[in-house]
Amino acid sequence: xCEKENxxxxxxxxxxxxxxxxxxxxxxxxxxxxxxxARYKRMRGYDVFFQTGTDEHGKKVEExxxxxxxxxxxxxxxxxxxxxxIWDLMxxxxxxxxxxxxxxxxxxxxKIFEKLYDQGDIYKSEYEGWxxxxxxxxxxxxxxxxxxxxxxxxxxxxxxxxxxxxxxxKYADQxxxxxxxxxxxxxxxxxxxxxxxxxxxxxxQDLCVSRTSFKWGVPVTFDEKHVIYVWIDxxxxxxxxxxxxxGGNHGDLYNKYWPAxxxxxxxxxxxxxxxxxxxxxxxxxxxxxxxxxGHPWMLFGEEKISKSRxxxxxxxxxxxxxxxxxxxxxxLNEMPFAQDGSITWxxxxxxxxxxxxxxxxxxVNRTVSxxxxxxxxxxxxKREYEALDEELKQFALEIVRRVDLKMDGLRVADALxxxxxxxxxxxxxxxETLPWTLAKDETKTDRLNTVLYNLLEGIRIATVLIEPFxxxxxxxxxxxINTEQKSYDSVLSWGNYEISNKVTEKPAAxxxxxxxxxxxxxxxQYLEAKVPKKMRFKDEVSIDDFAKLDIRxxxxxxCKKHPKADKLLVLKVKCGTDERQIVSGIAEKYxxxxxxxxKVAFIANLAPITLRGQESKGMILTAEDEDGTLETxxxxxxxxxxxxx
Ligand code: ME8
Numbered sequence: 001x002c003e004k005e006n007x008x009x010x011x012x013x014x015x016x017x018x019x020x021x022x023x024x025x026x027x028x029x030x031x032x033x034x035x036x037x038a039r040y041k042r043m044r045g046y047d048v049f050f051q052t053g054t055d056e057h058g059k060k061v062e063e064x065x066x067x068x069x070x071x072x073x074x075x076x077x078x079x080x081x082x083x084x085x086i087w088d089l090m091x092x093x094x095x096x097x098x099x100x101x102x103x104x105x106x107x108x109x110x111k112i113f114e115k116l117y118d119q120g121d122i123y124k125s126e127y128e129g130w131x132x133x134x135x136x137x138x139x140x141x142x143x144x145x146x147x148x149x150x151x152x153x154x155x156x157x158x159x160x161x162x163x164x165x166x167x168x169x170k171y172a173d174q175x176x177x178x179x180x181x182x183x184x185x186x187x188x189x190x191x192x193x194x195x196x197x198x199x200x201x202x203x204x205q206d207l208c209v210s211r212t213s214f215k216w217g218v219p220v221t222f223d224e225k226h227v228i229y230v231w232i233d234x235x236x237x238x239x240x241x242x243x244x245x246x247g248g249n250h251g252d253l254y255n256k257y258w259p260a261x262x263x264x265x266x267x268x269x270x271x272x273x274x275x276x277x278x279x280x281x282x283x284x285x286x287x288x289x290x291x292x293x294g295h296p297w298m299l300f301g302e303e304k305i306s307k308s309r310x311x312x313x314x315x316x317x318x319x320x321x322x323x324x325x326x327x328x329x330x331x332l333n334e335m336p337f338a339q340d341g342s343i344t345w346x347x348x349x350x351x352x353x354x355x356x357x358x359x360x361x362x363x364v365n366r367t368v369s370x371x372x373x374x375x376x377x378x379x380x381x382k383r384e385y386e387a388l389d390e391e392l393k394q395f396a397l398e399i400v401r402r403v404d405l406k407m408d409g410l411r412v413a414d415a416l417x418x419x420x421x422x423x424x425x426x427x428x429x430x431x432e433t434l435p436w437t438l439a440k441d442e443t444k445t446d447r448l449n450t451v452l453y454n455l456l457e458g459i460r461i462a463t464v465l466i467e468p469f470x471x472x473x474x475x476x477x478x479x480x481i482n483t484e485q486k487s488y489d490s491v492l493s494w495g496n497y498e499i500s501n502k503v504t505e506k507p508a509a510x511x512x513x514x515x516x517x518x519x520x521x522x523x524x525q526y527l528e529a530k531v532p533k534k535m536r537f538k539d540e541v542s543i544d545d546f547a548k549l550d551i552r553x554x555x556x557x558x559c560k561k562h563p564k565a566d567k568l569l570v571l572k573v574k575c576g577t578d579e580r581q582i583v584s585g586i587a588e589k590y591x592x593x594x595x596x597x598x599k600v601a602f603i604a605n606l607a608p609i610t611l612r613g614q615e616s617k618g619m620i621l622t623a624e625d626e627d628g629t630l631e632t633x634x635x636x637x638x639x640x641x642x643x644x645x
Pocket of ligand 1: 014015017025027028029030055235264265266267268269296297298299305
């Protein structure tokens with residue numbers, strides 16, 4: 001294969017998401033980022049293969065399936081469909097969606113395991129650690145939380161389990177050498193240092209690679225009691241998805257695209273991808289991926305996104321309110337290179353207003369409207385240049401170069417920011433040239449024509465660059481300004497907007513400005529309707545407040561209908577040596593006969609009142625649910641006169 005051809009290929013992967021729940025906006029960020037990179041590389045002329053997928057085995061999935069009363073395969077089929085739906089909703093252009101339950105994948109994982117066992121890299125031993133019986137999990141000393149299970153906080157005990165282990169330490173030196181020789185291998189740099197100093201240098205422990213405590217996994221062929229523990233299974237997706245064959249008869253995609261150019265993963269799984277995965281590949285004598293990028297995390301405000309904290313945001317909900325491209329823009333723009341980013345509904349609205357509506361939308365709208373208003377939609381080739389135009393041109397071409405550099409360094413947010421600098425520069429150019437003033441002076445028509453051309457060209461260049469990030473928006477803008485000049489090559493020089501093209505007559509706003517207060521209320525209502533309503537209780541009272549009420553058990557000795565009100569019953573209630581009359585609004589539920597003889601709870605010290613001519617000394621206690629079902633509170637064993645407290 002010639003070197004030149006080789007250079008043009010680009011294989012990018014995301015982590016494969018656990019098929020144990022719906023992915024939140026943090027998980028979704030990863031596929032959007034991978035998509036932006038893949039689209040950018042395609043635009044730059046690379047032959048790209050973009051793979052994603054789902055991680056479908058393991059104890060958690062087994063448990064979740066059980067909870068859902070489904071067999072695990074049916075459960076992961078359902079979960080994977082949910083994940084795919086979100087990936088598709090976000091307009092991600094993956095070429096392959098691999099599932100670890102695919103039969104080809106499973107077969108190859110079994111062969112890999114056999115091979116490693118046969119060559120002595122995997123051996124059988126015992127796993128010893130702290131075992132939590134309800135969680136069926138082993139923990140090391142360091143993982144325990146106050147001596148208890150870090151998951152459920154229950155007691156743990158020392159236990160042993162038969163297990164297969166991978167001799168990690170055998171390959172550690174080879175890996176350290178590789179990392180040191182290839183400074184770009186682990187990105188960002190801080191994660192590389194962490195891996196070397198915290199894991200590799202202190203000495204690698206052998207990795208436990210099988211389990212007997214659950215069944216939902218790829219079985220070890222020569223020892224069926226064991227299933228292959230998830231990491232060998234999950235990580236192998238990057239090669240099996242391409243048609244890697246352990247026997248050497250690889251598929252075309254594998255021959256063409258391996259080694260991967262980029263594994264894009266979250267910071268929590270960098271260790272698995274930069275230590276265990278390369279060591280596995282070294283043992284199999286397979287070339288290592290060129291780069292692993294451990295991206296930062298998306299936080300909800302300042303907090304970790306988690307179901308138990310009740311702050312999970314999902315892409316489909318966000319899209320419902322703001323559209324796909326606004327969310328793609330938000331997450332790509334908001335996540336710095338190495339530090340965590342942050343999302344809240346409020347922040348999304350602010351960003352849409354400040355960047356998408358005010359900067360991009362406004363620029364396109366104003367420009368297209370002016371081309372219509374002053375030139376009937378089509379400019380001409382009469383030009384009158386000023387120094388300012390050259391400055392704008394150089395600025396734009398510099399942005400093209402800067403975006404490329406940033407994308408090369410995987411600084412996606414910075415690349416996007418650079419494009420917005422160009423859009424802001426164009427808006428500033430409008431303020432500097434004041435086209436509406438030029439329009440008032442007939443001798444300035446050629447100058448006005450030139451100014452508007454420069455604006456269309458600036459918009460065109462920015463939009464070509466923005467396409468990988470916001471594909472639908474770019475399509476819309478290309479239509480509005482009516483250009484076919486959408487290639488990367490066309491932005492390497494200034495002046496490729498087709499002068500004779502007619503812009504759209506009725507420019508529609510790209511992004512409408514959002515009224516934050518109204519929108520947040522709508523969001524709130526929508527989210528509340530989605531989750532079961534929280535119980536709302538009355539204000540807190542003290543025990544002394546409660547003690548003021550004298551609640552007793554009374555026996556209904558007589559009961560009749562109220563002569564003047566259908567809803568009321570008049571009861572005689574005996575309470576020890578006391579007997580009194582109480583009027584109660586329970587006639588719709590009870591007939592007088594049903595109540596006589598019952599022992600009911602009532603408030604004995606409520607100030608007496610007269611209800612339609614009948615005195616009532618107290619109140620019968622009832623319970624009423626949301627459906628309006630009502631019942632008196634009755635007792636059977638205690639005698640009347642008893643105190644309720
Ligand atoms: O880890 N912000 O799957 P997963 C950004 N199956 N990224 C986040 C995030 C957040 N708040 N939370 C999680 C797994 N992620 C394994 C991977 S690969 C062979 C096996 C990222 O569904 C996380 O770091 O828990 C990971 O890269 C991806 O989402 C999927 O996470």
